[in-house]
Amino acid sequence: MKIIADENMPNVVNLFSDLGEVTLVNGRTLTAEQLVDTDVLLVRSVTKVNEALLSGTSVKYVGSATIGTDHIDTEYLNSQGIGFNSAPGCNADAVADYVFSALAYLYMTKGVRWLGARIGVVGQGNVGRCVAARFVALGCEVVAYDPFLQKSVPGVTLISLKDVMDSDVICLHAPLTKTGPYPSFDMINDEYVAKLKAGQTIVSAGRGGVINEQALIKQFYALEGQLNLALDVWLGEPHPNMELAALCDIATPHIAGYSKQGREKGTWYIYQSLCQFFDISAKSSFADAVSQGSICELKMNSSLERDEALARAIQACFDVARDSARFKHVMSSFAKDKGFDWLRKNYVERDEFNTTIVKHAKFAHDLAALGFLHKSH
Ligand SMILES: NC(=O)C1=CN([C@@H]2O[C@H](COP(=O)(O)OP(=O)(O)OC[C@H]3O[C@@H](n4cnc5c(N)ncnc54)[C@H](O)[C@@H]3O)[C@@H](O)[C@H]2O)C=CC1
Numbered sequence: 001m002k003i004i005a006d007e008n009m010p011n012v013v014n015l016f017s018d019l020g021e022v023t024l025v026n027g028r029t030l031t032a033e034q035l036v037d038t039d040v041l042l043v044r045s046v047t048k049v050n051e052a053l054l055s056g057t058s059v060k061y062v063g064s065a066t067i068g069t070d071h072i073d074t075e076y077l078n079s080q081g082i083g084f085n086s087a088p089g090c091n092a093d094a095v096a097d098y099v100f101s102a103l104a105y106l107y108m109t110k111g112v113r114w115l116g117a118r119i120g121v122v123g124q125g126n127v128g129r130c131v132a133a134r135f136v137a138l139g140c141e142v143v144a145y146d147p148f149l150q151k152s153v154p155g156v157t158l159i160s161l162k163d164v165m166d167s168d169v170i171c172l173h174a175p176l177t178k179t180g181p182y183p184s185f186d187m188i189n190d191e192y193v194a195k196l197k198a199g200q201t202i203v204s205a206g207r208g209g210v211i212n213e214q215a216l217i218k219q220f221y222a223l224e225g226q227l228n229l230a231l232d233v234w235l236g237e238p239h240p241n242m243e244l245a246a247l248c249d250i251a252t253p254h255i256a257g258y259s260k261q262g263r264e265k266g267t268w269y270i271y272q273s274l275c276q277f278f279d280i281s282a283k284s285s286f287a288d289a290v291s292q293g294s295i296c297e298l299k300m301n302s303s304l305e306r307d308e309a310l311a312r313a314i315q316a317c318f319d320v321a322r323d324s325a326r327f328k329h330v331m332s333s334f335a336k337d338k339g340f341d342w343l344r345k346n347y348v349e350r351d352e353f354n355t356t357i358v359k360h361a362k363f364a365h366d367l368a369a370l371g372f373l374h375k376s377h
């Protein structure tokens with residue numbers, strides 16, 4: 001079996017070489033010519049998989065080690081009988097960690113108090129539900145918009161998009177869709193953005209293009225900078241709007257899902273799916289494919305007050321300010337054009353909160369709510 005895989009897929013050679021010959025390629029620049037005698041194509045979000053790429057090739061199966069599938073023309077794959085699997089939920093915890101790291105940063109730098117605030121989440125899939133459930137467990141009021149659902153996780157009230165946009169913290173986790181009954185492209189348009197008020201926080205970690213970037217810039221200036229912005233995804237990646245990035249508290253190159261474990265789980269999920277598709281028994285186990293964390297245990301100073309204790313635990317494991325500083329530096333200096341993909345390829349992966357035990361005498365429950373492993377003393 002001939003397998004072509006994106007070079008940014010961790011463990012892909014280890015896992016798949018038992019099944020065939022694996023060749024690594026740059027997913028962004030992949031062409032149909034490279035796929036002529038290929039059986040299996042393994043991609044990430046940067047490869048547009050459609051008729052133009054697959055027509056005339058011998059590809060029988062496509063695996064995408066991602067949650068999002070907006071880069072895949074699934075109708076075309078179905079019409080050609082080409083098998084397809086993505087990796088639902090693989091990096092949902094990683095994205096939730098990103099959201100809380102952004103909030104920890106906002107608390108530590110600007111005193112934004114999100115504990116006890118009203119939280120609005122757009123999209124209640126694997127990511128949106130994971131994020132919402134953590135806020136609920138922390139005792140926050142959580143509302144959400146998801147036009148395809150009647151109910152979400154316990155404690156989350158589904159309401160209109162207009163009302164969700166009135167929340168203190170708004171987390172965007174909708175997939176990118178341009179067709180169907182509720183397309184998300186430009187869904188949070190000028191009309192919604194112009195109603196944002198001073199002090200609100202937006203964390204955007206779904207897909208670029210869901211919130212209107214020009215409207216956001218306009219509203220940021222109208223509110224004299226009193227909007228808190230953490231943006232991970234951009235319209236027109238890999239060429240983000242650097243005027244907007246400069247206004248953000250946190251600006252990152254689409255790495256919310258880039259925990260070590262999240263990326264490894266992506267590869268592992270499609271390995272399993274491919275084995276099922278070709279009726280092969282999987283030789284590697286989850287434990288072989290997904291790493292343990294580097295920080296086994298943290299012991300917190302029990303005299304810290306709640307907001308700071310949580311923020312410091314979060315930042316000890318994953319400080320998103322590091323990624324934001326690197327993004328702003330690289331994009332504004334030596335690598336304007338290639339910087340986005342370079343940063344992603346050379347990302348210093350972090351571990352998920354769920355790999356670290358955090359000990360705190362008083363806030364054990366809150367730390368567990370955030371996703372950490374915990375012991376009370
Ligand atoms: N920044 C990053 O690194 C990452 C971004 N993502 C993005 O997050 C998206 C969501 O991930 P999951 O929750 O795991 O996907 P999912 O497929 O489990 O759930 C998507 C949810 O969004 C809802 N939805 C669809 N259209 C909507 C609309 N117009 N408004 C509000 N909700 C809508 C669906 O009903 C569904 O409940 C992915 O499609 C992907 O684009 C995912 C992982 C990492």
Ligand SMILES: O=C(O)C(=O)[C@H](O)COP(=O)(O)O
Pocket residue numbers: 008043044045046065066067068069091254256257258
């Ligand atoms: O899983 C998704 O969906 C994502 O957005 C991925 O985290 C994006 O990573 P790449 O596939 O672009 O490396």
